Amino acid sequence: MTMPDIERERMIDAVIRVSERSLYAFAEHVPKAMMPATIDGGWHVASLQFRGPFSGRISMAVPVLLSQQICGAFLGDDVQDEAAVRDLVGEFANMACGAWLTGLEASECFDLTHPEVDAAEQVPSCDLAFVINDLPVMLTMSLNDPAQGEAAS
């Protein structure tokens, strides 16, 4: 299902607010064409589903280098803790999705699944692109089509 522009705008705002307020990292929305598919060190990709008045899923791809940088800022230099680094990426996606949904439907509850975080060598495409601390971050959003019962971008 096509994502309306206003919903994309709210998601852009949500990602920037979460990045700056919670992660203390400067974020900027940029054109998708600026995004590289591969990056040194690879990506962490956090995915979660949401269900409520409407349902769908989001995936957020963060360079391993960036997640280690931010994690190190909170936990000291112990960025070798892979679990903590993945936890950070999952929480980033979780907060962005929650803030976006609250902005869309302030009166309704949504259930969010626990974020799953996987490693990826390549992230070929995205719906929204950001630069955070000078590194690329990519977001993919999809809504389930109530008629079809499956997600489409």
Next chain:
Amino acid sequence: MAVRPVNVLIVDDSAMMRAIIRRTISLTGVEVGLVHEAANGRDALAVLESSPVDALFTDINMPVMNGPDLLRAMAGRDWDHICRVIVSTDGSSARREEVRDLNVRMYVEKPFAPEIIRDVLLEVCDDNAGH
């Protein structure tokens, strides 16, 4: 009169979110005593039974025991003085209504501004000074 530092308990299943709240507390400039952490409601109850706590920041969705169940378990115990704050990604009015009767002082949406956490801690400082 010297005001006793505020002892805090942060309850969230994400270690990173606990670190974010801890960092935010440190940036408020409010004098804080001990900052305890727990990964779920059951672990939080263990902390409450063994340590004095003035302010509790809890997530809603957690494994083992979630935030609302933690607050229900606190009711009727000798913890009425503890300032209870929900910190959640879900800012919907439906979710706020769900915890309204659980003696919650404030409902804070993630991402939150440090000023909100500061205001909570200052309120608790005032409570401590009044006792």
